Amino acid sequence: MRRVYLDNSATTPVDPRVVEAMLPYLTEKFGNASSVHFYGQEARVALDRARREVAALINARPNELVFLSGGTEANNLAIRGIAESAVEHGRHIITSQIEHSAVRGVCDALEKRGWEVTRLPVYGDGIVRLADVRAALRPDTVLITVMLANNEIGTIQPVAEIGALVREERERGRKYLWLHTDAVQAAGRMPVDVDALGCDLLSLSAHKLHAPKGAGALYVRRSVRLTPQSIGGHQERERRAGTESVPLIVAFGRAAALAREEMPARVEHLRRLRDQFETGVEARVADIVFNGDRETRLPHLSNISFRYIEGEGLLINLDMQGVAVSTGSACSSGSLEPSPVIRALGRDDELARGSIRFSLGKDTTAEDIAYVLEVLPRAVENLRRLSPLYQKATAGRSRETTNV
Amino acid sequence: MPYSETFKDHLAHPRNAGELADADASAELTNPACGDRLRLTLRICDGRITAARFLAYGCPPTLACGSALAGMLEGVTTTEAARITRQQLTKLLDGLPARKSHAAALAIETLHAALRGRDSAPDSEG
Numbered sequence: 001m002r003r004v005y006l007d008n009s010a011t012t013p014v015d016p017r018v019v020e021a022m023l024p025y026l027t028e029k030f031g032n033a034s035s036v037h038f039y040g041q042e043a044r045v046a047l048d049r050a051r052r053e054v055a056a057l058i059n060a061r062p063n064e065l066v067f068l069s070g071g072t073e074a075n076n077l078a079i080r081g082i083a084e085s086a087v088e089h090g091r092h093i094i095t096s097q098i099e100h101s102a103v104r105g106v107c108d109a110l111e112k113r114g115w116e117v118t119r120l121p122v123y124g125d126g127i128v129r130l131a132d133v134r135a136a137l138r139p140d141t142v143l144i145t146v147m148l149a150n151n152e153i154g155t156i157q158p159v160a161e162i163g164a165l166v167r168e169e170r171e172r173g174r175k176y177l178w179l180h181t182d183a184v185q186a187a188g189r190m191p192v193d194v195d196a197l198g199c200d201l202l203s204l205s206a207h208k209l210h211a212p213k214g215a216g217a218l219y220v221r222r223s224v225r226l227t228p229q230s231i232g233g234h235q236e237r238e239r240r241a242g243t244e245s246v247p248l249i250v251a252f253g254r255a256a257a258l259a260r261e262e263m264p265a266r267v268e269h270l271r272r273l274r275d276q277f278e279t280g281v282e283a284r285v286a287d288i289v290f291n292g293d294r295e296t297r298l299p300h301l302s303n304i305s306f307r308y309i310e311g312e313g314l315l316i317n318l319d320m321q322g323v324a325v326s327t328g329s330a331c332s333s334g335s336l337e338p339s340p341v342i343r344a345l346g347r348d349d350e351l352a353r354g355s356i357r358f359s360l361g362k363d364t365t366a367e368d369i370a371y372v373l374e375v376l377p378r379a380v381e382n383l384r385r386l387s388p389l390y391q392k393a394t395a396g397r398s399r400e401t402t403n404v
Numbered sequence: 405m406p407y408s409e410t411f412k413d414h415l416a417h418p419r420n421a422g423e424l425a426d427a428d429a430s431a432e433l434t435n436p437a438c439g440d441r442l443r444l445t446l447r448i449c450d451g452r453i454t455a456a457r458f459l460a461y462g463c464p465p466t467l468a469c470g471s472a473l474a475g476m477l478e479g480v481t482t483t484e485a486a487r488i489t490r491q492q493l494t495k496l497l498d499g500l501p502a503r504k505s506h507a508a509a510l511a512i513e514t515l516h517a518a519l520r521g522r523d524s525a526p527d528s529e530g
Contacts, residue, residue, distance in 0.1 A: 308461070309461070310440075310461060310462050310463055310464075312463050312464055313415065313462075313463065313464045313467055316407065316412065316415055316464050317415065317416065320412060320415075320416055329463065330438060330463075349439055350439075353439070382416075382418075383467075385421060385422075386418055386421050386458075386459055386460055386461075386467060386470075387459065387460070387461045388432060388441055388442075388443045388459040388460070388461055389441070389461050391423065391459055
């Protein structure tokens with residue numbers, strides 16, 4: 001059976017060139033980067049190189065990066081770290097309704113501990129408005145955390161504009177306001193430049209960039225102080241205690257370098273195939289709704305709601321034919337509420353439950369897309385034939401036709 | 405727990421899908437918590453179910469339970485049908501993940517509602 005992996009927003013296959021770069025650090029180059037001897041220094045050199053490579057991907061200075069275990073830890077350190085260090089200056093946080101659960105969960109937890117959180121709407125297109133950010137600002141706002149691009153629908157948020165607003169506030173003498181952005185989905189799929197964005201903190205994850213799971217980074221602009229969330233060691237300039245995972249960080253560095261070199265070609269390839277895919281689905285399947293703005297979004301992602309059916313049924317049907325995707329249906333997440341992201345777009349429960357995310361990768365081929373376009377319409381049709389909602393809708397339609 | 409092969413087979417090849425035009429009994433129930441919906445139509449002759457069809461909207465366990473239930477009803481008396489349990493249905497699918505057991509409950513409740521619609525059907529829910 002042919003297998004097509006269209007879940008690259010969940011994780012990406014590890015690039016063989018990345019594996020090759022990390023292997024020596026799993027075998028003979030095993031040193032602890034904090035050790036003074038030869039083995040330690042060998043690891044330190046590799047760590048420093050990786051730090052330069054990851055920094056280059058986002059136009060940061062190497063010493064502004066904190067390596068840690070992944071995107072979730074980066075978001076935790078950024079938000080809790082700022083909230084706790086700035087507690088005397090204010091307890092108000094601005095975020096959006098469509099953040100990844102790692103940001104949403106941290107904000108919810110802080111709210112329970114006495115912080116106030118404003119969650120900005122995203123309207124039908126899945127994009128935060130600068131005017132709403134401006135209106136939400138209060139004297140006690142210490143942190144704005146808005147993702148660079150959404151993980152379910154791919155919409156790109158106006159982080160650079162928010163960054164300019166924060167700079168404006170600083171020029172007016174405001175000292176205690178910082179901007180964090182979760183760039184886990186965006187990095188490697190669009191240019192990311194911390195200076196152009198004007199952000200103070202930015203989260204990255206290695207495994208979305210064709211490196212293994214287990215490494216990530218938080219960019220912390222020079223002069224920004226945050227309370228460490230793990231203590232007991234001097235690593236990462238006192239900001240994240242714990243022995244660095246040298247092999248995973250070396251892999252992260254190599255993957256970042258490759259993403260930077262190959263980005264124009266990857267973006268072009270992804271956009272062409274994604275657009276081909278969407279045109280194909282539109283031509284073959286009726287009663288669908290595309291979720292999120294179709295211009296201002298990442299090139300690799302397509303989120304579609306299929307009316308009258310539920311996402312997990314479609315996911316399993318596709319999986320049985322070798323196609324891997326993900327869904328915003330509640331079933332998959334184990335909760336009763338369907339995707340808050342799709343709901344935030346103003347879609348009803350049925351559309352939220354019937355949403356499927358197709359996320360392409362640099363290794364996706366035109367043949368893969370052709371295969372999915374062959375399999376998907378049949379799977380949708382099979383599920384619709386079972387659906388009482390579909391039967392009612394089509395009965396209504398044929399009555400309408402008869403009446404005319 | 406991942407879905408069993410039997411379960412997936414029901415999903416790929418649903419048994420008795422559809423709706424009977426001249427049904428003797430029917431019911432459509434919605435799980436208020438998650439919105440899953442099951443419609444069951446039965447043809448009954450001399451106290452015996454001669455045809456059963458289902459339509460379902462919702463998570464895969466709801467679809468699979470609808471298929472398994474409709475498949476086991478044909479040829480069974482209404483009294484026997486009223487005694488079918490959630491456990492029997494679950495066993496027929498080689499098990500369901502624990503948090504999905506509500507799907508079997510919805511199927512059995514829909515069956516009972518359909519049978520209750522007929523005077524002769526016992527109300528096993530009391």
